[in-house]
Amino acid sequence: MASSHLCALRLRVVLTVVLASLPWTKAFAYEPQVNFALHCMGCHTPDGSGVEGRVPSMRDTLVPLSAIPDGRRYLVQVPGSSQSTLSDAELAELLNWMIHNLSNVRPPPSLISFTTSEVGAYRKETLSQVRATRERLLQTAGSKR
Numbered sequence: 001m002a003s004s005h006l007c008a009l010r011l012r013v014v015l016t017v018v019l020a021s022l023p024w025t026k027a028f029a030y031e032p033q034v035n036f037a038l039h040c041m042g043c044h045t046p047d048g049s050g051v052e053g054r055v056p057s058m059r060d061t062l063v064p065l066s067a068i069p070d071g072r073r074y075l076v077q078v079p080g081s082s083q084s085t086l087s088d089a090e091l092a093e094l095l096n097w098m099i100h101n102l103s104n105v106r107p108p109p110s111l112i113s114f115t116t117s118e119v120g121a122y123r124k125e126t127l128s129q130v131r132a133t134r135e136r137l138l139q140t141a142g143s144k145r
Contacts, residue, residue, distance in 0.1 A: 012041060012042045012045075012046075032090075032093050032094045032096070032097030032098075033097065033101075035086060035090055035093075035094045036094060036097070036098065039080070039084050039085075039086060039094070040080065040094075040098075043055045043080065044057075044058060047059070047102065048062075048098065048102035048103075056134065058098065058102060058103070059102060059103060059104045060103075060104050060105060061134075061138060061141075062075070062098055062099045062102065062103040062105070063099060063103050063105035063106070063107050063108075063111065064105065064138070064141035064142065065137060065138075065141060066095075066099055066107070066111060066114075067108070067111060067141065068137070068140060068141055070137055070140070071137050071140075071141055072114070072118070072122070073122045073125075074127065074133055074134065074137055075095060075114075076091065076095070076114075076118075076119050076122035076123055077122055077123070077125060077126070077127035078127060078130060079127070079130065081095075081123075082122075082123050082126075082127065088116045088117075088119040088120040088123065089116040089119075091114075091119050091123075092113075092114040092115055092116050092118070092119045095114045095119075096113045096114050099111070
């Protein structure tokens with residue numbers, strides 16, 4: 001199992017390097033799929049399922065967390081989001097893309113899309129206790145982990 005995990009990790013690294021080095025990458029840098037590959041996929045895996053015990057899956061949690069104010073704040077403030085080089089607009093677009101393309105939970109029509117100003121406001125605050133905050137929010141949202 002460690003060998004297959006290492007092989008998958010190497011493949012993700014190679015893919016990221018190749019995508020970053022291609023001349024067209026900068027032209028499409030605003031595409032959320034490319035931003036996911038460059039900024040998220042290395043840890044969360046191509047389908048968002050993460051690595052059990054190390055990196056949480058986002059497949060069952062994106063929609064429930066996006067439906068509550070503190071969950072929305074959390075999704076923006078986790079280190080991978082808040083500390084990324086993405087602009088606030090790019091991060092908002094990426095989060096919205098992830099909700100509609102990686103989630104096992106169908107987003108309700110009433111779910112509000114992330115906005116640039118919302119992301120910008122949440123990014124100004126630092127999140128401490130990432131794991132404990134996630135657990136508390138998932139209990140509040142009633143989601144399975």
